[in-house]
Amino acid sequence: MIDEPVEETRDVDGAFPRLTDAQIAQLAPVGERRLIQAGDLLFRAGDRGYDFFVVLAGKVATVADYGTPDQRLIAVHGPGRFLGEISLLTGQAAPFAAVVVDPGEVLAVPPERLKDAATQDPALGDLIVRAFLLRRSILVGLGAGLKIIGSRFSADSRRLREFAIRNRIPHRWLDLEGDANSEELLRQCGVSADETPVVIWGDRVLRNPSNAELADVIGLHDAVQSTALYDLLIVGAGPAGLAAAVYGASEGLMTIAVDGVAVGGQAATTSRIENYLGFPAGISGSELAERATVQARKFGARLSVPSEARSLARRDGHYVVGLHDGSEVEARNVVIATGARYRKLDVPRLEELEGTSVYYAATSMEAQLCRGDEVAVVGGGNSAGQATVYLSQFTPRVHLLVREDDLGVNMSRYLADRIVRTPNVEILLRHEVRELVGEGTLEGLVVENLETHEGRRVDARALFVFIGADPHTDWLGDCVALDDRGYVITGSAAADGDGERLALETSVPGIFAVGDVRRGSVKRMASGVGEGAMAVRLVHERMASDGQPVPPLDL
DSSP, X not given: OOOSOOOOOOOOTTSSOOOOHHHHHHXXXXXXXXXXXXXXXXXXXXXXXXXXXXXEEXXXXXXXXXXXXXXXXXXXXXXXXXXXXXXXXXXXXXXXXXXXXXXXXXXXXXXXXXXXXXXHOHHHHHHHHHHHHHHHHHHHHHTOSEEEEEOXXXXXXXXXXXXXXXXXXXXXXXXXXXXXXXXXXXXXXTOOXXXXXXEEEXXXXXXXXXXXXXXXXXXXXXXXXXXXXXXXEEEOOSHHHHHHHXXXXXXXXXXXXXXXXXTTGGGGGOSOBOSSTTOTXXXXXHHHHHHHHHHHHXXXXXXXXXXXXXXXXXXXXXXXXXXXXXXXXXXXXXXEOOOEEEOOOOOTTHXXXXXXXXXXXXXXXXXHHHTTXXXXXXXXXXXXXXXXXXXXXXXXXEEEEESSSSTTSSSOHHHHHHHHTOTTEEEEETEEEEXXXXXXXXXXXXXXXXXXXXXXXXXXXXXXXXXXXEEOOGGGTTXXXXXXXXXXXXXGXXXXXXXXXXXXXXXXXXXXXXXXXXXXXOOOHHHHHHHHHHHHHHHHHHHHHTTOOOOOOOO
């Protein structure tokens, strides 16, 4: 039972809106009215496929770690309010429980019927999706959901935390070195410190699980149908891949997208995107990725994470992508959207400190780890600039090291101007890192002025590296033509005498490349999204020319 006060939670920025009588009446035909009593559990943490509940009378509380000593009240919902969060739309496990505190009545709507109703009424759909996204942010901030216990110096602990953060999985991190409750919790679970990291999810204890095992537990992983022949297989779920998934599925193609890490790609690690069309106030990369995920699933696309592609081959007139777990996905057409991977600094001992002090993304996890310490950012592009602005909110000083003599050479002017106006950012133009100082963890950097060749020490407990990326094409082997830098060649340049190629088509008919992985791409998120959408139109053209059955194209 809930012993805390049961006043209804105040709505904050649309996270807990109230449905109108008309909206409730619209949902009533596809739902079931149920009487509820105090203490009833409408769903538990870990439940998948739970119903969408609208409170008609009484009050219902959402609770993290319900029934444990760590039980925490999230929100209390009265008449007109609805329960759930984004997991209800994506098929993931619920990160909290819903318990009745005052008797009354609810309307229970199955998820699939909710999606249909929301599609018919865009205003209702927008209201629910926005509330669910805001609630996910609240849960992430509260540390609701699963628990990860381990050492901050453990590479596996960092792997699990990165996976959870990249996929916006609500979780609580318990550091063996800094949290007194961690050892007590391990004792309760019968786990020794040597067996960490562990993940606790309800009554389940996972000892150092793989990313795939963790994804299965929370319902993040869409199982690949090994016997299915997909119309469209998209490898990579960054902005370009997600766009292809949305348009492919919405236009009737049996579509699946696979990614080895998380939906959203590198864009999902960006704290704020301010120059993306349609979002004048800006939007975080993770929220944009979540919205695209919901959109793709709404149209029937499957999204499988983590599913890392290891090979691509042609078999019996179709294409087969081999995955990291030994399984295969077969499709008539393939879109390569694997983007690029971060470049590393050429300095001694870099790998030694990558698990503890060197980072290639600036998310909330890194910001919390570095709170109160000076940090250094290396790079002169937008990613480095966005990381600098974000980190400046958490650290006393950010040292930004740029090889160029002007911050605006490779960075958007609005971002460069903002950095110049940020008082706790030191800009070091024409500087490079020469040495990492510290044992076990970073204590500082030795940097060189490229004009005077003078060296100096910069105090920093963390180093963030944003110096570009190389195309992620090593898994392709010699299946499609690449240029001398490893980018996929597309269009007329990819034709090798066996017929013309469509604009984004590779040297192999039916295989397309979009986004940062493609030679000549603009390397901007908006252009990647455009190419992903365009690729689906070209897939229809290729299918028609090859005599494949083609769903009607909605022009």
